[in-house]
Amino acid sequence: MVNYGGDEVSALVIDIGTSSVRAGYAGDDTPKAVIPTSYGYHRTAPDADSAMQDVTEDPMNNPGTPKIAKMHMGQYGPTVWREGMEVANPMVEGLVNDFGPVAALMRHAVVDVMRCNPSDHPILVTEPAWNTPANRERMAEIMFEEFQVPAFYIANTGVLNAFAAGKGSALVIDVGHTMASVTPVVDGFVLRKGLAYSPLPQYVHAHARHLLVNPTPHRRGIDLFPHQLIANKLPVDAGAPPRFALREDRVPKTTQSWRAWSEAREVDEWIQSVAGVLETGWNDQAAASRPPKQYEFPTGYISYFGPERYSVGEQFFLHAPQMMSSNSHLPKTMTALISESLRACDPELRQVIMGNVVLTGGGSLFAGFGDRLSAELSRNFPHVKIHSPGNPVERRYGGWLGGSVLGSLGTFHQLWISKEEWAEHGKAIVGQRCK
Amino acid sequence: MASGVAVNPDCLEQFSDLKLKKKYKYIVFTLNADNTEIVVGKTSTSTDYEDFIKELPETECRWAVYDLEFEKEGAGKRNKIVFYSWAPDDAKIKAKMVFASSKDALRRSLVGIHLEIQGTDFSEIAHEAVLDKAQRGH
Numbered sequence: 001m002v003n004y005g006g007d008e009v010s011a012l013v014i015d016i017g018t019s020s021v022r023a024g025y026a027g028d029d030t031p032k033a034v035i036p037t038s039y040g041y042h043r044t045a046p047d048a049d050s051a052m053q054d055v056t057e058d059p060m061n062n063p064g065t066p067k068i069a070k071m072h073m074g075q076y077g078p079t080v081w082r083e084g085m086e087v088a089n090p091m092v093e094g095l096v097n098d099f100g101p102v103a104a105l106m107r108h109a110v111v112d113v114m115r116c117n118p119s120d121h122p123i124l125v126t127e128p129a130w131n132t133p134a135n136r137e138r139m140a141e142i143m144f145e146e147f148q149v150p151a152f153y154i155a156n157t158g159v160l161n162a163f164a165a166g167k168g169s170a171l172v173i174d175v176g177h178t179m180a181s182v183t184p185v186v187d188g189f190v191l192r193k194g195l196a197y198s199p200l201p202q203y204v205h206a207h208a209r210h211l212l213v214n215p216t217p218h219r220r221g222i223d224l225f226p227h228q229l230i231a232n233k234l235p236v237d238a239g240a241p242p243r244f245a246l247r248e249d250r251v252p253k254t255t256q257s258w259r260a261w262s263e264a265r266e267v268d269e270w271i272q273s274v275a276g277v278l279e280t281g282w283n284d285q286a287a288a289s290r291p292p293k294q295y296e297f298p299t300g301y302i303s304y305f306g307p308e309r310y311s312v313g314e315q316f317f318l319h320a321p322q323m324m325s326s327n328s329h330l331p332k333t334m335t336a337l338i339s340e341s342l343r344a345c346d347p348e349l350r351q352v353i354m355g356n357v358v359l360t361g362g363g364s365l366f367a368g369f370g371d372r373l374s375a376e377l378s379r380n381f382p383h384v385k386i387h388s389p390g391n392p393v394e395r396r397y398g399g400w401l402g403g404s405v406l407g408s409l410g411t412f413h414q415l416w417i418s419k420e421e422w423a424e425h426g427k428a429i430v431g432q433r434c435k
Numbered sequence: 436m437a438s439g440v441a442v443n444p445d446c447l448e449q450f451s452d453l454k455l456k457k458k459y460k461y462i463v464f465t466l467n468a469d470n471t472e473i474v475v476g477k478t479s480t481s482t483d484y485e486d487f488i489k490e491l492p493e494t495e496c497r498w499a500v501y502d503l504e505f506e507k508e509g510a511g512k513r514n515k516i517v518f519y520s521w522a523p524d525d526a527k528i529k530a531k532m533v534f535a536s537s538k539d540a541l542r543r544s545l546v547g548i549h550l551e552i553q554g555t556d557f558s559e560i561a562h563e564a565v566l567d568k569a570q571r572g573h
Contacts, residue, residue, distance in 0.1 A: 029528070159436050166496060166522025166531030167553060168538045187539055188436050356553055387524060387555065394528065405532035411439040411471050412536075435436065 011122040011407040012114075014106055015157070015400035018091040019177035019362070022400045023109035026124065026407030030393055031400050033113035038261055039101055040072035040085040071101065073108045078261055081228040083253040087261040093199060094128045094179040096135055103142050110147075118143075122151035122416055124407040126399045129158045129183045129190050130197060136434070137427040144422045151416035153407070154434045158183035158190050160402025161360045164394075165387050171341070171353040173334070173373070174398075175363030178202045180316075180334060182341040184353055189435065194344035198331035201363045204315045208275060209267045211308055223299050226262035229254065233300035242301035270295060274305050276367035277313025280375050287311075313366060317376060335376050354381045359388035360398040438536035440466065442473045442544050449475050450545050453502060454516060463490045464498040464541060470533050473498075473541050484562045491560065496534035497521040498541055500548070503569055515549040515569050518542060524555050 011026040017037065024031035072078065078087045090098040090105070110116050123143055127136055136154050143152045162170040162185040172183045181197035183190055215221040220241065229251060233244035274293045278286055287307035296302045316334050323330060332340065342350050357377070359370055370388050377384040389395050406412055417433050425432075452458040458480070465476035476497065477490055491497055499519040507513045520538050522531050542548070550569055554560040 155436060163436075163532045163535040164528055166520075166524075166526060166535050166555065168520060168535050169553060187542075188536060352553065355559070356555075385555075385559075401528060402532055405529045406436075406438065406536060408529075409438055409440075409470060409533065411441070414439050415437070 010120070011124055011151075011413075012110060012116065012118070013124045013126075013400055013403040013407050014109070015126040015397070015403060016091070016096065016102065016106075017176055017362075018089065018094060018179070021105050021109055022397055023106070023114060024400070024404065025114075026404050028404055029401065031397055031404075033109040035074040035105065035109050035113065036077055036079075037091060037105065038078050038087055038089045039105065040078040040080075040082065040087050040258070041068045042070045042082075042085060043068070068100075071104055073105055074113060078258070079228075081250060081254070081258070083250075084255060086255045086257045088257065091178075093130075094176065094181075094197070095131055096139070099138055099142060103146060106142075107147070119148040119150070121149065122153075122407070122413070123147070123149045124153045124155060124403050124416075126157045126160060126403050127154050128179070128197075129156055129181065129192075129195050133431055137430050140417070140422070140427065140430045144419060149419070151413070151418045152422070153416045154430065155403055155406065156190055157399035157402075158195075159185055159188055160406065161358055161398045163188070164398055164402035164405070165356075165358045165360075165389070167356050167358065167387075169349075169352055170356040170358045170387075171338075172358045172360065173338070173364070175201060175316075175334075175359075175361040175366070175369070177363060180331075180337060180361075180363065182334075182337045184341055184345055184349070186349065186353075191345065191349075194341045196332070196337040196341040198337060200316060200331045200333065200337075203331045204312060205264070205267060205271065207315045208271050208312045209263075211312065212267065212270065216308075219303055222297060222301060222303070224263040224266045224297070225299055226266055227298040228262065230298055233298075236300055236302065238294065238302040238304060240302075242297070242299040244299045266298065270297075271312065271366070274309050275312040276310055277316060277369060277372045278310050279368050279371040281372075282310075282314050282318065313368060313372070316366070316369065317372060334373065338377070339380075351383065355383050355385045357384060357386045359386055360395055362396040364388065365392055365395055436536065437539050438533060440471060440473060440533070440537040440540055442540050443467075443475070445475055446473055446541065447544055449478055450500060453478075453500065454547050457502070459502070461487050461490075461499060461501040464500075465496075466533065466537070473537060488557065488560065491519075491521045491554075493523055494525045494527075496523070496526050496530045498534070498538065500545065501565075503550075503565065505566055505569060507570065513569075516547055517550045517552060517565060517569065518545065518548045519552045519554055519560060521554050521560070 013026050015022040020034050021037050022031035023033040090101040096102050110118050143149045158172045161172045168188050169186050174181050178199055180200040184194035212222045229247050231245045231247045274295050287310045292304040292306040294304050319330050374386050449462050459478045460480050462478050463476040467474050501517045503515045503517050
């Protein structure tokens with residue numbers, strides 16, 4: 001075996017989430033490239049891409065996705081309005097569903113943003129705990145065959161997050177853009193039977209959207225036009241109807257998928273600045289006593305949001321009974337996910353991991369989330385201790401950071417799958433090596 | 436998943452001195468400077484638990500084994516060897532990552548551990564907390 005000395009291995013780490021793809025050098029404390037996972041595309045090449053600066057790619061030549069004529073990714077990707085541009089996201093429930101665009105996104109992050117040649121660097125990719133064997137093998141195939149990487153490793157985000165918090169055994173609660181998951185990690189391995197996840201954040205998002213677009217007795221339904229479609233607006237008082245003009249030149253040429261994507265962004269923005277959750281559980285009085293928050297939408301419409309902003313966060317923890325009865329397929333709440341996960345663990349282990357709860361993921365930055373979670377857990381368990389990185393960067397990029405440290409270790413490199421091993425053993429080695 | 440960090444044979448020798456010859460009360464393990472090997476940081480014969488706690492720095496990670504002695508009700512004196520993973524919240528993320536991913540290598544090579552403690556603050560490794568866990572065990 002080769003003896004790897006120092007820590008200079010110049011590996012790259014790629015962490016793919018539903019909202020963004022994070023890529024950077026192993027050993028760094030933040031990813032160099034963070035690009036949206038959603039991408040814009042044209043079905044057929046437009047005649048002229050007039051005033052738009054295109055910092056984008058070669059057309060996609062993947063036989064699996066022949067309809068795409070041109071992809072728009074990264075900083076000047078979906079955020080730039082283009083005539084007839086559709087927007088798509090290759091992830092479904094936190095897993096890669098469409099590898100064509102994912103390969104293009106990774107290439108964009110590594111080659112165009114980081115200016116690296118992937119064939120010069122070992123690459124470590126992360127995967128959620130519920131990733132399928134077929135998926136990780138496909139990822140390895142793309143890395144070795146398409147990117148020609150010298151070495152590859154795929155690591156579990158649950159384990160990486162536990163390790164990054166300094167724990168071999170932990171209960172990792174990861175709240176992402178679309179998925180919330182609870183993963184028991186024992187001595188550096190995921191306890192598969194205890195894994196629980198649901199598309200809860202997506203449901204919270206839908207709830208917030210419903211709240212905004214539907215009129216209430218004291219507020220009109222809110223238009224979620226993004227700034228790209230607004231020609232001009234005049235200042236109005238809070239609660240007054242907005243006075244704005246749409247860009248009539250753009251509106252008819254805007255695709256459904258772009259509208260949906262941009263409206264979702266407006267909702268996300270609103271959630272991040274206004275929504276919250278009560279720390280101790282729902283209580284009408286407590287919600288009413290909190291100061292309302294003002295928010296201005298791109299149309300110029302201004303409103304104050306009172307107790308309703310707390311009802312959004314409540315969806316993470318408790319489904320309203322009337323919703324439960326009308327819809328049996330609601331995603332499991334955080335509390336349900338946690339108890340489901342713990343049921344699968346034996347009592348002795350339960351005690352250990354409840355004392356070592358690691359809270360991570362961008363969605364966990366939701367205002368009041370950590371405090372509420374801790375209140376919910378201490379109600380049922382005596383010795384709960386939640387470790388959540390205070391630094392929001394560590395929270396959002398926890399999986400990436402863990403991969404970054406691991407990938408920078410000289411000693412870890414004996415575990416990478418090398419190009420030669422791939423050539424000799426093929427796909428089978430991925431499952432053997434990356435446990 | 437593991438980091439691939441190796442265990443220096445000295446760790447095992449010192450551990451067996453603690454276990455079989457009762458030569459030490461506790462051993463503190465750490466990583467060498469370039470994070471390639473687990474080495475012995477300190478051995479001690481002090482029976483004062485506070486001395487042991489002082490060996491665990493506030494912002495750095497360590498592992499340790501401690502030969503815990505306690506009275507079991509109606510069954511006399513007992514000794515249990517306790518393994519500590521010390522990773523305070525204020526440690527650097529890199530240190531936490533390397534220590535957590537290397538723990539298994541050390542833990543598996545030490546035979547005869549009765550109890551494992553994962554500590555992030557001093558309350559979790561306090562004498563009463565550890566004693567409580569040791570007594571509850573069989």
